[in-house]
Amino acid sequence: MVGLIGPNGAGKTTVFNLITGFLRPTRGKIVFNDRDLTNKKPHSVAAAGVVRTFQATNIFSNFTVLESIVAACYLKKTVGFWGAFLHTPSSRKEKRRFEERATEIMHFAGLDSMRDRRARNLAYGHKRILGMALSLAADPKLLLLDEPLSGMNAGEVDDAIVLIRKIYERGTAILLIEHNMRAAMSLCQKIVVLQMGKKIAVGSPDEVRADQRVIRAYLGTGKHVA
Amino acid sequence: MNRKRLTKGLGLAALIIALCALPSFVTGVYLAHVLITIGINIVLAASLRFIATSGQLSLAHAGMMSVGAYTSALLAVKAGLSFWLAMPLGGLSAMVLAILVGIPFVRLRGIYFTMVTLFLSEFIRLIVQEWKRLTGGASGILDIPRPGAFVIPGLLNIDFSIKAHYYYLILFLALVSLLILYALEHSRIGTTLFSVQQSDSLAESLGVDTAGYRILAFGIGCFFAGIVGAFYGHYYTGINPDSFGYLGGIYVLMYMVVGGIRRFPGPIIGAVILTVVPELSSGLQEYEPFVFAAILLIIIFFLREGVVSLPERIRKVRKEASLRSESKV
Amino acid sequence: MWAQNILNGLTSGWLYILVAMGLTLVLSIVGIVQLAHGEVYMVGAYVVYFFCVVAGLNFFPALLISIVSVALLGVLLERFFLRPFRRDMEGAIITTTALILILQTGIVAVAGPGYKDIPSAAEGVLIIFGARLSWERLLTIIVGVVLVIALLLFIGKTKVGQAMVAVSEDRDAAALVGINVNKVSSVAMFLGCGLAAAAGGLTGPIFNLTPYMGGFALMKGIEVIILGGLGSIPGAIIGGLILGLLDGLITPLASVQMANIIGLVVIVLILLLRPQGLMGHE
Secondary structure (H helix, E strand, O other): OEEEEOOOOOOHHHHHHHHOOOOOOOOOOOEEOOEEOOOOOHHHHHHOOEEEOOOOOOOOOOOEHHHHHHHHHHHHOOOOHHHHHOOOHHHHHHHHHHHHHHHHHHHHHOOHHHOOOEHHHOOHHHHHHHHHHHHHHOOOOEEEEEOOOOOOOHHHHHHHHHHHHHHHHOOOEEEEEOOOHHHHHHHOOEEEEEEOOEEEEEEOHHHHHHOHHHHHHHHOOOOOOO | OHHHHHHHHHHHHHHHHHHHHHHHHOOOHHHHHHHHHHHHHHHHHHHHHHHHOOOOOOOOHHHHHHHHHHHHHHHHHHOOOOHHHHHHHHHHHHHHHHHHHHHHHOOOOHHHHHHHHHHHHHHHHHHHHHOHHHHOHHHOEOOOOOOOOEEEOOOEEEOOOOHHHHHHHHHHHHHHHHHHHHHHHOOHHHHHHHHHHHOHHHHHHOOOOHHHHHHHHHHHHHHHHHHHHHHHHHHHOOEOHHHHOHHHHHHHHHHHHHHOOOOOHHHHHHHHHHHHHHHHHHHHHHHHHHHHHHHHHHHHHHOOOOHHHHHHHHHHHHHHHHHHHHHOO | OHHHHHHHHHHHHHHHHHHHHHHHHHHHHHOOOOOOHHHHHHHHHHHHHHHHHHOOOOHHHHHHHHHHHHHHHHHHHHHHHHHHHOOOHHHHHHHHHHHHHHHHHHHHHHHOOOOEOOOOOOOOEEEEOOEEEEHHHHHHHHHHHHHHHHHHHHHHHOHHHHHHHHHHHOHHHHHHOOOOHHHHHHHHHHHHHHHHHHHHHHHOOOOOEOOOOHHHHHHHHHHHHHHHOOOOHHHHHHHHHHHHHHHHHHHHHOOHHHHHHHHHHHHHHHHHHOOOOOOOOO
């Protein structure tokens, strides 16, 4: 699990946008597992196994939690357009499969009790968890989490950290943007620090914590670092 | 759960049988014409709603009807093609055009997409008017042949010599169209379209080709507009560019919003109400649009979600009333 | 001969500019898709018709009455029919369509559906370098320019004008700094409808009036806004002039329809390639 930190405006979300195709790079390449993802549309990047979440809460407001995760199973589809349109037995089987998978993911993320609630009616913290659950439904090899803990209270943060660790331990690589330093340091094995679009430090959490350039980036060149 | 479905299914079947039997009980050329117009408007409104499920409000239906009508009419008049071939080709040509312009158009969001579809309708009207050699210009195409007879020896002889035969045709077209649209909406395809409508960035990040789905919805919706346009041409036997002015596209939008955009039956209800009311108030002559406007305003101010939301509104009001009376104890 | 066409183009251009500026004010400050803007223009023309032809006033007093009365009508319409739908585009489309029907039918009921004519405000031609330029059209342009300058001064130099700019950029932020958004909306509607009415009145002597002339004006207004950029006043001026000259120069060469077609194609291309218009931001 790699953390991506840096002061506001450093370009962290921009990195996510570039990797996942929401922005076009002017130079350079993006390679994942020997596949060149540069200039690919976001849905192709997702199909290649790289899924991102969003800094601002982004969910399917009118769907219930169950419907949302079922919809997010899109990449796991086995039946094509005609099968779906004609409601063939295979398409119905696929739907049942999606619903079972969604139930598993809801359980994994702790959203069971909210199964039939409309997504827009969830508490803020649960909405962000739902965002992560949706990305899990797409079965990512690499998950890009964009400030998943932002705006959460202490209890929600603890639950979210547990979930993120569980996702990692299940075998998904994670690239995490977080402002919550405690969370980032405790979750990640490696941290990359960005400032104004440039990489200013890379290393283990301890190394980065002690790095002068990083301290200066966050706190300025004030002389007292208590 | 199953009983509810059964009663719904039986009710629907009964409705369809009643509609099929209608011409035997209800006679009169005028009434037949109104029913046929309702049929046309139902297909238009329902197909427009299908496009809206992907989050796009289209005003291209007028232009697409025109494309369908002219394609079918020209194939029938100039190439001697049978209606039964020309009509589907009319629908297909509208669909192809929709896909072609859809490719650049779906990049636009919200009001910009709606504007560009409005311009498309207007553009089609102007092109049809200018291309005199092909389309007959402002005078249009006349003497469009009736659909070829549909005969089941001994049982049916539908030769389109009476209005009732056109009624059966549009009834058939409407039922098939609604069935197709219903099946699409209640499949994974519909779910994906709704996900694109609610958040296209999220859907895209989950692997959905949002542009592709938008084009799909637009193409299919416009296909039905083309089919109905072809029917229109062979029913009225004459078309001209002004038969399909952009205002018609706005009217279809009205049917959809007045009926209710959130439920499948919404546009059907809206089409019925907004077709019948002008006919009922035709006695008012030039004041008739006032009635139409009044309905629009009543709905938009008091039943914003459309007529189809009336039952649940009533339920809500009743619930609030009963809660209030409980708290008074 | 070319001078004639250019003059015609400039005349149409300034009329488009007036309509487009009015529409841009309503779109970006009131925040509503005002489909009935063309009908406001139409009503403006008919009010001039009534005061000129029926009541026997001179053209300019009639124009002034039309501008003020239609502007006030607009304020009423905004308060009751448009304000509830500020964040509701579908609803705005429905309510403004209802307004289109009401205004059109109202005029038909009062004046009948046929063509009407307003006598010229200025007869005769100005002859410069052999070109015969009608005073009617020159006057239209002059009045148009005066109105636009007045508007620009109002926006630039008054507090309300500046408040309007603020609201057009971010309605919530404007409210947070204490701007009375509702009042500013009313002012914007007043000005926007006044401009439309002015355009309608000025159109009268040049073209015929019909209760259905609004659709064309709305189309042109939208085209100018897209070309020039939504929310941009200088954009509206440039867009209007370009479209006007396009119409003025192509119509005699090909046909009115051809000019409209080319205009539409240009607009669609702009929407696809440079959606912010020639002068727009964001």
